[in-house]
Amino acid sequence: MKDYFELQYVLTNRKIKEAGLNPLLGYVLGLIAFILISEYIFHKTEFAKYLAILTCLSLQFRLSEKNRTDFLLSTFGDKLKMKIRFLENFIICIPFVSILLYKSFLFEASILFLCSIILALFSFHSNINLTIPTPFSKRPFEFSTGFRKTFLIFPIAYALTVIAINVDNLNLGIFAILLVLLTSLSYYYKPEQEYYVWVHAETPKAFLKNKVFNASKNATLIAIPNLFSLLIFYPSEFELILIFFFFGLLFLWTVILAKYSAYPVEMNLPEGMIIAFSIYFPPLLLLIIPFFYKKSISKLKHILND
């Protein structure tokens, strides 16, 4: 079991190194980022405790994947496999339980701890052979595949909007819009295999234009229920609502362009830092978007034979 966790530690360090960071620095930065983000979310919404529980359980859910647990079972045997799964879930829940305890949510922290232990007992098939319908099949790719992976987030975002209107909390409503846009943005984070870019009979300019156009159209389509509900119930705040929505779209464009500016390798620390800076100071986007656009054009020229 010790060997297994040592191997996991080596693999994690390797991933941090691939991101261009010293592993120790990576752990410290990760911890700081976790604390800052948690503080921000707990400060902004009363639903933060549920978000913490959901995030923790979704991470543990991934570790309960059937193929993975079958591998652990065949390699280590039943007893050792259970120990490993308990320990894995325990390690994952430590930061989330700690933040809940720190915020005095003792009951929620206990529930999360209990759920983490119970979840270790089960395995789940992640590859259910059921095709989830999407409204994006006519122009498939990022949104059709991404929607299927994250479809549960959308009812949650719509429910948050209804709650926001009921409790008269516009901030929560705006958070729901941003949640939808942030989910859409996650579809564009990883670079696709080169064949899926090469196959396009387009210039880099037309390729990027279509990517940005389709992403904006599809993200707007998913966000429409949130957006219209808030505009109807908070007509006097329409400027604020639209500003947040358009900033969300701008970040979506930025991530698409950042992805192709690093293509075919994955976006790394420099791109991540530039995007992080622009979150704190959005006007920077006016410089960042053209910068990533130019870099993307030059990266795509070769593969699109322009």
Add this chain to the structure above:
Amino acid sequence: MIKLIRLGKSYGNNEVLKSISMEFSKGKVYGIVGENGAGKTTLFRCIAGLESYNGEIISDITPLKNHLGLLLTDPFFFSKITGEEYIRLVCNARGKTNLEFDNKNIFDLPLTQYASTYSTGMKKKLAITAILLQENEYFILDEPFNGVDIQSNIVLTEIILKLKELNKIVLISSHIFSTLSDTCDEIHLLRKGEQIKSVQKTEFKSLEQEMKKITIGNRIEKLELK
């Protein structure tokens, strides 16, 4: 027409293609054979524009890549894309919209299922269907017969002959010599990145014998099977 003039490719000091010159004419099918690591896939990737290279590649329709149907040895599929969506994606990429392919599902694939759940042979058949529906002028089929059932191999052979009839250029690599002798007009033999020889249809039999002799050598005797 596609013409390769002194095509070369190196990865650092490792020269994987050495001054390859070939000409491919319309309405003909060409086989590229060679052992693993002979440079077949690299040659295909260079023609497709997926690799940088030395030398020159000329085609009568440009850019070549926009009119090329490329079947990779091991096609990649996203985890939550259905067969139908995959075909739409690669056809849309070539400006083909308003697709009606209910009658064109000649391999009877379960197109509403996720492509990632398909078997190796089904994945290959899906990728072949998609590049056929793109209506290309040139085709590169890297190991099209591998992993595909016998019935589909028969269909695939007929498809290749139909493409030839339609005046397309088809390049195929295969480890199964009979599939090449059934479809090709000319076969190019590569060894360690070098173009060893080019053989016309009438000489295929002797090429097969020669390849057998070189490949097998005295390996079987070495086993000392009892």
